[in-house]
Amino acid sequence: MPPFETTEELPAITESRRPAVPPAVARFEIRYNRFLDPKGNAVRPLPDFAQIRDELVALYRAMVLARRFDAKAVALQRTGRLGTFASALGQEAVPVGVASAMRAEDVLLPSFREHGAQLWRGVTPLELLLFWGGDERGSNFAEAREDFPVCVPVGTHAPHAVGVALAFKLRREKRVAVCVFGDGATSKGDVAEALNGAGVWQLPVVFVINNNRWAISVPLAHQTAAETLAQKAIAAGIEGEQVDGNDVIAVREATARALAKARAGGGPHLIEAVTYRLGDHTTADDASRYRSGSEVSARWAEEPIARLRNHLVANEMWAKADEERLLADISVEIERAAEAYLATAPQGIESIFDFTYQTLPKDLVEQCEAALELAGR
Ligand SMILES: Cc1ncc(C[n+]2csc(CCOP(=O)(O)OP(=O)(O)O)c2C)c(N)n1
Numbered sequence: 115m116p117p118f119e120t121t122e123e124l125p126a127i128t129e130s131r132r133p134a135v136p137p138a139v140a141r142f143e144i145r146y147n148r149f150l151d152p153k154g155n156a157v158r159p160l161p162d163f164a165q166i167r168d169e170l171v172a173l174y175r176a177m178v179l180a181r182r183f184d185a186k187a188v189a190l191q192r193t194g195r196l197g198t199f200a201s202a203l204g205q206e207a208v209p210v211g212v213a214s215a216m217r218a219e220d221v222l223l224p225s226f227r228e229h230g231a232q233l234w235r236g237v238t239p240l241e242l243l244l245f246w247g248g249d250e251r252g253s254n255f256a257e258a259r260e261d262f263p264v265c266v267p268v269g270t271h272a273p274h275a276v277g278v279a280l281a282f283k284l285r286r287e288k289r290v291a292v293c294v295f296g297d298g299a300t301s302k303g304d305v306a307e308a309l310n311g312a313g314v315w316q317l318p319v320v321f322v323i324n325n326n327r328w329a330i331s332v333p334l335a336h337q338t339a340a341e342t343l344a345q346k347a348i349a350a351g352i353e354g355e356q357v358d359g360n361d362v363i364a365v366r367e368a369t370a371r372a373l374a375k376a377r378a379g380g381g382p383h384l385i386e387a388v389t390y391r392l393g394d395h396t397t398a399d400d401a402s403r404y405r406s407g408s409e410v411s412a413r414w415a416e417e418p419i420a421r422l423r424n425h426l427v428a429n430e431m432w433a434k435a436d437e438e439r440l441l442a443d444i445s446v447e448i449e450r451a452a453e454a455y456l457a458t459a460p461q462g463i464e465s466i467f468d469f470t471y472q473t474l475p476k477d478l479v480e481q482c483e484a485a486l487e488l489a490g491r
């Protein structure tokens with residue numbers, strides 16, 4: 115007995131009718147965007163804001179300010195007057211491009227290399243120096259009150275950004291959480307979980323990967339086998355894209371688009387900004403031990419500040435006198451902040467117990483007393 119009977123003749127499957135591969139159920143694409151090439155030439159029509167001299171000059175100033183702040187912070191650390199510091203040399207277009215697209219009421223959740231974004235949002239160079247000098251008063255920003263402090267643990271602020279965005283959604287506020295982290299952070303569960311939650315709840319959050327191609331001594335090729343980091347969004351049902359992270363116009367344009375979408379209820383977005391860490395990981399690192407000088411010098415040709423300056427000069431928006439005035443102004447600003455920082459009396463040792471608990475647990479009360487005793491107070 116046959117196990118079943120058919121009422122119609124089934125067509126025979128011949129080799130020619132059998133599909134070679136099963137049909138695709140989904141297809142994905144990651145786009146890459148850049149407006150200025152490394153020499154500062156426009157490779158596509160520029161967005162509206164980038165046609166306006168004052169807008170471009172503001173971006174240029176912010177990147178130069180970030181670089182000068184960086185140099186001063188490294189100098190203070192080298193002379194024993196600041197704690198470990200993470201320079202953003204060569205990466206200035208990412209934080210500045212991101213922050214310049216945000217509204218004041220949005221919330222920034224930075225990692226430790228985003229001082230360019232913090233300065234744009236009104237955090238002062240003095241506050242940043244206090245923070246890197248180990249004084250928590252530096253995280254009590256006078257402006258940008260609701261921005262998060264620097265996050266040193268890698269990627270742990272990504273779930274916090276999801277929480278912030280969930281609060282915005284529940285309160286029906288038209289605000290967006292913007293979370294910046296590095297290429298190394300994308301290997302962490304915190305980031306995968308954050309992307310997943312943001313996708314499920316369609317939250318107003320923009321994630322930005324500041325991909326400087328290194329996580330301390332781990333190069334990108336050892337970090338992931340994925341072709342792009344932007345595609346990590348896809349598994350979470352989020353749109354992901356890549357931009358030239360040394361082109362401040364591209365970073366700002368992509369962030370502005372993502373923010374507008376999130377604000378309109380369109381959900382989260384992931385931007386991978388591809389840049390390069392020209393300096394050491396931090397002042398506690400010596401990158402010459404794990405990467406070649408020739409690799410680094412080749413990357414100098416792509417750095418963001420010269421790129422925008424070339425564009426400004428070629429379009430007669432910037433002259434030598436403008437540059438000199440800008441550098442002089444910024445020097446004054448940074449030197450004043452450094453003097454104010456050095457003149458700030460350090461807090462007492464008990465301050466290290468002050469900022470985590472409303473009421474200090476008993477064991478920490480005991481440790482605080484012991485610390486005071488050791489300090490002779
Ligand atoms: C949870 C955690 N693990 C380890 C470290 C030590 N650490 C500091 S930075 C860093 C690498 C981060 O690389 P990436 O995310 O690419 O950021 P980048 O430093 O390049 O800006 C590591 C492992 C840390 N700060 N936090």
Ligand SMILES: [Mg+2]
Nearest residue numbers: 296297328329
């Ligand atoms: Mg990195």
